[in-house]
Amino acid sequence: MVLDLDACINSLFQRQLLAESVIKEICEKTKELLMSESNVVHIKAPVTVVGDIHGQFYDLLEIFKIGGYCPDTNYLFLGDYVDRGLYSVETMSILTCLKLRYPERVQLVRGNHESRAVTQTYGFYTECMKKYGSAQVWHYFTDLFDYLTLSVVIDNMIFCVHGGLSPSIHTIDQIKVMDRFKEIPHEGPMADLVWSDPDPGREEFAVSPRGAGYTFGSLVVEKFLHENGMDHILRAHQLCMEGFQVLFDDQLSTVWSAPNYCYRCGNLASILEVGVAGERHFNVFEAAPENERPSATQAQRSVLANGASAGLFAGVGASAIGNGANSGSSNGSGGTSVSSINGGADFTQDPIHYFL
Amino acid sequence: MTHKLIKDKQTNGIDIQGWTVLSYKTSILNSQEIDAASADLGIPIPEMIFGNNFLSIEHTSGFKLEFKALPALAMVDQSSKSSDLIKVSYAREWFDKRRLVYNQQASNMVNQEHITDVVKPYDWTYTTKYNGTNLSVHEKMQFTPTTTEIIDIEQLRRPDPILFYDENILFEDELADNGTAVLTTKVRVMPSCFLILLRFFLRVDDVLFRIHDTRIYHRFGTNAVVRECSTRESSYKEIRAKIPRSNGEDLSLLLDSNWVSSQLPEQSSWTEAANLEQ
Numbered sequence: 001m002v003l004d005l006d007a008c009i010n011s012l013f014q015r016q017l018l019a020e021s022v023i024k025e026i027c028e029k030t031k032e033l034l035m036s037e038s039n040v041v042h043i044k045a046p047v048t049v050v051g052d053i054h055g056q057f058y059d060l061l062e063i064f065k066i067g068g069y070c071p072d073t074n075y076l077f078l079g080d081y082v083d084r085g086l087y088s089v090e091t092m093s094i095l096t097c098l099k100l101r102y103p104e105r106v107q108l109v110r111g112n113h114e115s116r117a118v119t120q121t122y123g124f125y126t127e128c129m130k131k132y133g134s135a136q137v138w139h140y141f142t143d144l145f146d147y148l149t150l151s152v153v154i155d156n157m158i159f160c161v162h163g164g165l166s167p168s169i170h171t172i173d174q175i176k177v178m179d180r181f182k183e184i185p186h187e188g189p190m191a192d193l194v195w196s197d198p199d200p201g202r203e204e205f206a207v208s209p210r211g212a213g214y215t216f217g218s219l220v221v222e223k224f225l226h227e228n229g230m231d232h233i234l235r236a237h238q239l240c241m242e243g244f245q246v247l248f249d250d251q252l253s254t255v256w257s258a259p260n261y262c263y264r265c266g267n268l269a270s271i272l273e274v275g276v277a278g279e280r281h282f283n284v285f286e287a288a289p290e291n292e293r294p295s296a297t298q299a300q301r302s303v304l305a306n307g308a309s310a311g312l313f314a315g316v317g318a319s320a321i322g323n324g325a326n327s328g329s330s331n332g333s334g335g336t337s338v339s340s341i342n343g344g345a346d347f348t349q350d351p352i353h354y355f356l
Numbered sequence: 357m358t359h360k361l362i363k364d365k366q367t368n369g370i371d372i373q374g375w376t377v378l379s380y381k382t383s384i385l386n387s388q389e390i391d392a393a394s395a396d397l398g399i400p401i402p403e404m405i406f407g408n409n410f411l412s413i414e415h416t417s418g419f420k421l422e423f424k425a426l427p428a429l430a431m432v433d434q435s436s437k438s439s440d441l442i443k444v445s446y447a448r449e450w451f452d453k454r455r456l457v458y459n460q461q462a463s464n465m466v467n468q469e470h471i472t473d474v475v476k477p478y479d480w481t482y483t484t485k486y487n488g489t490n491l492s493v494h495e496k497m498q499f500t501p502t503t504t505e506i507i508d509i510e511q512l513r514r515p516d517p518i519l520f521y522d523e524n525i526l527f528e529d530e531l532a533d534n535g536t537a538v539l540t541t542k543v544r545v546m547p548s549c550f551l552i553l554l555r556f557f558l559r560v561d562d563v564l565f566r567i568h569d570t571r572i573y574h575r576f577g578t579n580a581v582v583r584e585c586s587t588r589e590s591s592y593k594e595i596r597a598k599i600p601r602s603n604g605e606d607l608s609l610l611l612d613s614n615w616v617s618s619q620l621p622e623q624s625s626w627t628e629a630a631n632l633e634q
Contacts, residue, residue, distance in 0.1 A: 120605065121561070126606060135605065186446040186449065186450055187449065187453050188453070195532065208532070209477055209480045210444050210447070210534065212444050212446060212447050212450040213450075213532055238403075239403055240387060241383060241384050241390075242386060245387060261404070264525065265384045266383025266384060353518050354512075354513075354515070355544065355551075355553055355614075356512055356513070356551075
């Protein structure tokens, strides 16, 4: 059977999951494609840059609505496609299909969540198990993660990466010679690229107090840009209420694309449109309606996909998920008293409300 | 007994027996608020900071207790040794390899010697013993140690109707994907009493679990507000070993503070009471 990518993309836009065998084939083909990509992919503007999505599939659909569909709009995704949100499988499926269908117009950079270890804890593994009944799909996608590129350069001027800079990397050429086809290690330049954060209060690199990982300051950014003849660093990785943040005298931008993160933060999100003259425009947007009020089934899935919520929200019902400002109804009671739901409930059957 | 539920866009609560219980929820702090809070507290702010959220209880007598994120973060250890207490599981490996690379490339690493710089020490796990902010108007309404007042567990075990229930997250940080530190409140109000649980839950992957619980209990018609605090802690390995084998590779139980709490040994606990009488 011949793989019909357009049909796959269509059914994903219709919110339908792909069959396990189809995912296997798509992942295999995409790996072959990614294998020939450099650790630094050079592209040209115009391009629309997307930050963390974290399984918020409905918000990704909103992004296409706002930013345009493929292949009319070129897209650069900066990683963290999975975990936390309820639809990591759908998100990875559609991004993989789009990459395979339009390899020159869609770029997928690796984020720190594109890792076996991290997805085992933060939701993607559990979601695959619940939606496919086995860990196969998780294996296909996490194997694919090892092939994702680490960085993109737009018009030789803008360096794009998920996290930030590394003290062991001074030039783009040093990234090009790295061996990236592996699980993200705990230390070294590959880890730094997906992990590190800017620190506006500093000039140099500093070691995080947790004992691993770096923050980088203004001089580091300046030196890196100067050495490589570029003028801007573009990264994701950090949640911010406004959906974007510009630091270091306009030399570094953070773009965050998961609105109302975790269905409770109430934050805005943005995509960054880079024009042919290098001009940058943040297109800021709010959560999709589906994000704001997950249905009862979604709430149930959230319990399955995100154990952190399980202890907090299980059994409370849909509206309890929304803690953020965007959620009008943030208490399980709705218009009626909770007692009407739980009156006379068996204590052992409802440990959430009857916590001790 | 009559009660009145309070509900608007961001506030939920209940008026009952001279008490007002309010839970306010809004978005995370914006950049300006974060910069101000960070400068004020002297530490980086957790990734998800619901700095304006609060749970408060207020009695007509003037007793008032509030739970908020920033006062809780003000109690995070910032002493010079505070960041040495717990390191992520791979910190040793990370440090050793880093030193090795520098030694090998010492000649062209000269301009990087300053990376011995560590961000100003603070307890990056955000461990806090915060147990509420007492805003009572009368001095006598402070909490003092008690041996006579206790939380009536039997009463709380009864399946009495819950007139009001709410959960509120004050802050949450994933410790750069090395675990979770989260501070939450829960409250339930029954016809005869109410119970609040303020919980600090910490998981550092492959290192440890820690829970600091504060429970506030009041039986309507009495003068005592009881506060019970406890600390629990155990190694990650011990708790992970308690996951049923049937769960396979699924570690999501470790994210469930209720389950972890049921497995964690108590290290210390103490009980206090405040008097509503002037």
